[in-house]
Each structure stands twice: as structure tokens, then as C-alpha cells.
Amino acid sequence: MLRDITIGQYYPADSVIHKLDPRVKLFGTLIYVISLFCIKGVVGFVVATFFMAGMIALSKVPFKFMVKGLKPIMILMLITALFNLFLTPGDVLVSFWVLEITKEGVQNAVLMTIRLIYLILGTSVMTLTTTPNQLTDGLEKSLRPLNKIKVPVHAIAMMMSIALRFIPILIEETDKIMKAQMARGADFENGNMLKRIKNMIPLLVPLFVSAFRRADDLAMAMEARCYSGGAGRTKMKPLTYVKRDYIAYAVIIVYLLLSLLCGRI
Amino acid sequence: MSIIVDKVNYVYSAGTAYEIKALDDINLKIEDGEFIGIIGHTGSGKSTLIQHLNGLIKATSGSIYFHGQDIYDKKFDLRELRNRVGLVFQYPEHQLFETTIFDDVCFGPMNQGLDKNEAGLRAFEALRQVGIPEDLFYQSPFDLSGGQKRRVAIAGVLAMKPEVLILDEPTAGLDPGGRDEILDLITRMHRERGMTVILVSHSMEDVAKYVNRIIVMNQGRVMFDDVPKEVFKHYKELEAVGLAAPQVTYLMHELRDRGLNVDTDITTIAEARAAIMKAVLGGKH
Numbered sequence: 001m002l003r004d005i006t007i008g009q010y011y012p013a014d015s016v017i018h019k020l021d022p023r024v025k026l027f028g029t030l031i032y033v034i035s036l037f038c039i040k041g042v043v044g045f046v047v048a049t050f051f052m053a054g055m056i057a058l059s060k061v062p063f064k065f066m067v068k069g070l071k072p073i074m075i076l077m078l079i080t081a082l083f084n085l086f087l088t089p090g091d092v093l094v095s096f097w098v099l100e101i102t103k104e105g106v107q108n109a110v111l112m113t114i115r116l117i118y119l120i121l122g123t124s125v126m127t128l129t130t131t132p133n134q135l136t137d138g139l140e141k142s143l144r145p146l147n148k149i150k151v152p153v154h155a156i157a158m159m160m161s162i163a164l165r166f167i168p169i170l171i172e173e174t175d176k177i178m179k180a181q182m183a184r185g186a187d188f189e190n191g192n193m194l195k196r197i198k199n200m201i202p203l204l205v206p207l208f209v210s211a212f213r214r215a216d217d218l219a220m221a222m223e224a225r226c227y228s229g230g231a232g233r234t235k236m237k238p239l240t241y242v243k244r245d246y247i248a249y250a251v252i253i254v255y256l257l258l259s260l261l262c263g264r265i
Numbered sequence: 266m267s268i269i270v271d272k273v274n275y276v277y278s279a280g281t282a283y284e285i286k287a288l289d290d291i292n293l294k295i296e297d298g299e300f301i302g303i304i305g306h307t308g309s310g311k312s313t314l315i316q317h318l319n320g321l322i323k324a325t326s327g328s329i330y331f332h333g334q335d336i337y338d339k340k341f342d343l344r345e346l347r348n349r350v351g352l353v354f355q356y357p358e359h360q361l362f363e364t365t366i367f368d369d370v371c372f373g374p375m376n377q378g379l380d381k382n383e384a385g386l387r388a389f390e391a392l393r394q395v396g397i398p399e400d401l402f403y404q405s406p407f408d409l410s411g412g413q414k415r416r417v418a419i420a421g422v423l424a425m426k427p428e429v430l431i432l433d434e435p436t437a438g439l440d441p442g443g444r445d446e447i448l449d450l451i452t453r454m455h456r457e458r459g460m461t462v463i464l465v466s467h468s469m470e471d472v473a474k475y476v477n478r479i480i481v482m483n484q485g486r487v488m489f490d491d492v493p494k495e496v497f498k499h500y501k502e503l504e505a506v507g508l509a510a511p512q513v514t515y516l517m518h519e520l521r522d523r524g525l526n527v528d529t530d531i532t533t534i535a536e537a538r539a540a541i542m543k544a545v546l547g548g549k550h
């Protein structure tokens with residue numbers, strides 16, 4: 001039931017993209033997102049399409065999984081497109097009642113829809129090929145300079161990775177408790193709002209109890225292994241760039257230049 | 266005829282990269298009043314199988330019939346099924362939530378539509394059966410020891426008076442005394458109330474001592490399904506899949522190898538004692 005919700009759904013495969021340093025992927029995704037919002041013309045989108053298609057092909061993740069990420073934002077896309085379609089001022093193409101569709105409106109709607117789709121597809125290349133742990137590692141190392149201005153980068157990264165680690169565990173736990181209470185006749189589906197909220201108590205109480213117990217256990221386990229924050233801590237798998245990472249950086253820079261050059265046409 | 270499992274397959278996370286085939290073509294017939302033990306290595310699909318029996322998990326393919334009715338039929342009332350097939354989960358203590366033990370045990374009967382008085386009576390009876398002393402009834406379930414919580418959770422299902430009682434490793438993590446008490450309680454329920462009992466267990470000794478039929482699961486399939494004596498004859502095959510026969514069975518084989526003329530199909534200590542006495546005394550006379 002609940003397990004079907006996947007957050008940060010990593011797809012294991014053996015590909016160049018999977019092996020890239022997470023910092024490269026973070027940087028690449030950032031550049032790609034920025035470029036999407038700079039591009040205005042057809043040629044620009046052709047460049048972006050080729051770049052993205054190349055990445056997807058290299059990542060060896062079935063296209064089906066990429067598209068899955070699009071479903072939840074379908075509604076958002078539709079609303080954005082409609083707003084753009086009807087609310088952009090310009091040359092009127094058709095009008096009925098108080099609504100007018102303008103040439104600029106059509107352009108904007110198409111542009112925004114394509115941008116949103118590309119945005120989701122592009123970022124899911126990153127989330128599908130990078131484990132949450134690698135991602136936080138990459139973030140931690142990329143943001144390390146912020147330590148100088150007293151931002152607790154390590155603590156934030158640690159909290160992030162623990163939170164990410166706990167999401168699937170809590171989902172699993174919810175699933176289990178829900179089933180156990182359903183076996184005792186609990187009903188989570190029927191009834192009015194108030195009744196349904198009340199029916200959640202048999203689920204929420206054990207869930208919180210177990211979350212606190214787990215947090216406690218984890219804190220104890222970390223302390224037992226002498227965890228004392230980031231100072232002087234080394235990594236088991238330190239992030240180091242290898243040749244393919246430099247090549248990837250070069251590809252990203254070339255893409256950036258290309259999209260800036262052709263973006264307007 | 267009570268429960269029929271017909272060609273059931275189940276796949277977890279179907280359609281993702283993490284597909285796991287948890288059940289593979291399961292066919293079973295569970296009669297009224299049976300006492301069945303399900304054993305199998307970790308991850309062999311025991312928990313998955315029993316959750317099918319009260320409709321908590323819907324089979325990917327195949328059907329399940331309860332008293333001749335298809336439980337996947339649109340008109341079939343699954344809540345009614347769950348009233349009649351009680352399931353005690355692995356680590357049931359994690360489901361306690363009420364402010365008092367008594368209220369927690371009342372949860373099931375109240376969901377069945379009983380009024381407060383009747384539910385209270387059921388709770389009272391069930392708590393007494395599992396051996397919780399009365400002065401604990403109005404305490405918070407969170408203050409109990411692990412073993413006591415387990416008993417309260419079992420009482421929570423017993424209070425619903427199911428026809429079929431399924432327990433998923435009810436004795437995991439209990440001390441030997443607590444384990445025997447729980448198993449004796451279950452046996453009593455089976456004998457006195459004629460309840461059908463399905464017991465998932467890792468302990469061959471428990472299973473051999475109490476049940477009349479053993480289902481051995483291996484990698485999502487039923488490997489053996491027979492009376493304990495017959496199943497434990499295959500102890501070599503059981504070992505190959507990470508299981509074993511009861512200790513006494515090995516002892517009997519050893520004795521026979523050393524020249525004592527005993528029956529090697531023995532699975533419980535009581536039987537072993539009788540057989541050894543017979544062999545030793547019988548040999549002299």
C-alpha cells in the first residue's frame with residue numbers, strides 16, 4: 001500500500017552516470033536547471049533535449065521510471081499552462097466570454113510546460129542515479145566553504161542523511177502498524193473527516209512511540225561509537241575526482257556555453 | 266472445509282527495480298480445527314502468506330476461499346473475515362496505543378460492534394487467559410515488560426473470539442518460561458474452543474511438540490506439508506535450506522547408529538523417553 005510512494009527513488013544500475021562523483025551531478029543539475037530558464041528559442045530546446053537524452057541513455061535507467069516522476073505534478077503543470085494561456089496580455093487570437101487567448105499566451109504555456117517536464121526529467125536523472133547518502137556527502141563537501149562563516153555544514157548534512165534514511169523505515173513501520181490494527185478491525189477508509197482523524201489515533205500513537213524509540217537507539221548507538229560531530233571526522237569513502245569527473249565537468253561547461261549561445265534562437 | 270489457498274502468487278513492489286517474488290504458486294487446504302505449524306528460513310514468505318489469509322494482502326494472482334466464498338469477491342466483507350480470522354503479528358507489542366491495558370484489549374471487540382460492557386467482559390476474560398494479573402489492568406501498556414506487552418497484544422486478538430487464530434512467531438524474544446506459557450495457552454485455546462490455530466515459528470521443538478501438521482516454506486514455495494513425523498524424516502533436506510529437525514530426532518539417529526534399536530521418527534522428548542525405555546528394558550527381558 002504505502003510502500004508504493006517512493007521518495008528519492010534510487011534505481012540501481014551500473015552506468016557512467018551512477019559512478020560520477022555526486023558533486024559533478026549536483027553541479028550539472030544546477031547548470032541544467034539554470035539553462036532551462038535562460039533558453040527561449042527552438043534551437044536552445046533542441047540542445048537541451050540532446051543533452052538530457054544523452055544523460056538518460058548513459059544512465060541506463062529505463063525511461064519508464066523517469067516518466068513516473070511526472071505523474072504527481074501533472075495537475076501543477078496543467079494549472080501553470082492554463083494560467084499562462086489565459087492571463088498573458090498580447091495579440092488576441094481567440095476570445096470568448098471574459099477569457100482571451102493570446103499569441104504570447106500560447107507561447108508561454110508551451111514554454112512553461114516544456115520547461116517543467118524537462119526540469120523534472122533532468123532532476124530525476126540525478127535522484128535516480130545517486131543514493132541519498134552520496135547526495136548528502138556531495139552537498140556536505142560542496143558546501144564546506146560555508147563552515148568559515150559558521151554554518152554547521154556537517155551537522156546539517158548528518159541530519160539530512162538520517163532523515164532520508166528514516167523515511168523508508170517509517171513508511172514500512174506505518175504499513176505494519178496499519179495492518180496490525182486492521183487485523184483488529186480498525187477502519188482507516190470510511191467515515192467522515194472527524195471520525196477518520198479519530199481513527200488515526202491507533203496508528204499515530206504506536207508510530208510516534210516507535211519513532212522515538214528508534215531515535216533513542218540511534219543516538220545511543222552513535223554515542224557508543226564515539227560520534228562527536230564533524231570535527232576531525234574522516235570518511236570511509238572520501239569523495240575524490242577521477243578522470244571521468246573532469247570529462248563530465250567539461251561536457252557540462254560545453255553544454256552551458258552552447259545553451260547560452262543558442263538559447264535565444 | 267475452512268480456508269483454501271489456490272495458486273497464490275505474490276510479488277512485492279511489482280513494477281519497480283526492487284521486485285521480490287515472495288510467494289510462488291501456493292496451494293493449501295486448511296481444515297477446521299487443525300493446529301498447523303509454519304516453518305521456514307528468514308525471508309521464506311511465512312509472514313506474507315499468513316497476511317493473505319485474512320485479506321490484509323491481496324494476492325498478485327490466484328484466489329483464496331473462506332468457507333467456500335471467494336474473499337476477493339467484491340461483495341465479500343473483508344472486515345467480517347478479519348473478525349473471524351484473528352492475526353497476531355510478529356512483535357505485536359508495537360501496536361499497543363491506548364492509555365490503559367484494558368482499553369487496548371477492548372479495541373478489537375469494540376470494532377466488532379460490541380457495546381462497552383460486552384467488550385469489557387471479553388477483555389477481562391482474554392487478559393486473564395494470557396495471565397496478566399488484575400492489578401495491572403488499568404496501567405499504561407507502555408510501562409510493561411516486553412513479555413507482558415506480548416501477552417496483552419495476544420489478548421487483544423483473543424478478545425475478538427476468532428474462529429481461526431494465526432500467530433506470527435509469538436514467542437520470539439521470550440524467556441523459556443514465558444514461551445511455554447504462551448504455547449500452552451494457545452494449545453488450550455485449540456483444544457477447548459476448537460479453534461483452528463496456525464503458528465509461525467522458528468523453533469522445531471515447539472512445532473514438533475504442539476502441532477499436528479507442518480508446512481515448510483522455502484523461497485516462497487511450500488516445500489513440505491505433512492504431519493511432523495513425516496516432515497522431519499527429511500531432516501537432511503531441511504538442513505540444506507537452513508532448517509533442522511528437533512534435537513531429539515538427531516539423538517535417536519545417533520543412538521541407532523551406535524546400535525540401540527530405537528525408532529528414529531521421534532520428534533518430542535516424551536516420545537523419545539518412551540522409545541529409549543522400551544529399547545533398553547525390552548532388550549533385557
Ligand SMILES: Nc1ncnc2c1ncn2[C@@H]1O[C@H](COP(=O)(O)OP(=O)(O)OP(=O)(O)O)[C@@H](O)[C@H]1O
Nearest residue numbers: 277278285287305306307308309310311312313314
Ligand atoms: N513490505 C515488504 N516490501 C517488500 N518486500 C518485502 C516486504 N515484506 C517482506 N518482503 C520480502 O518478501 C520476502 C518474504 O518475506 P516474509 O516477511 O514473508 O518472510 P518471513 O518468512 O516471514 O521471514 P522472517 O522469518 O524473517 O519473519 C522477503 O524476501 C522479504 O524481503
Ligand SMILES: [Mg+2]
Nearest residue numbers: 311312355433
Ligand atoms: Mg516473518
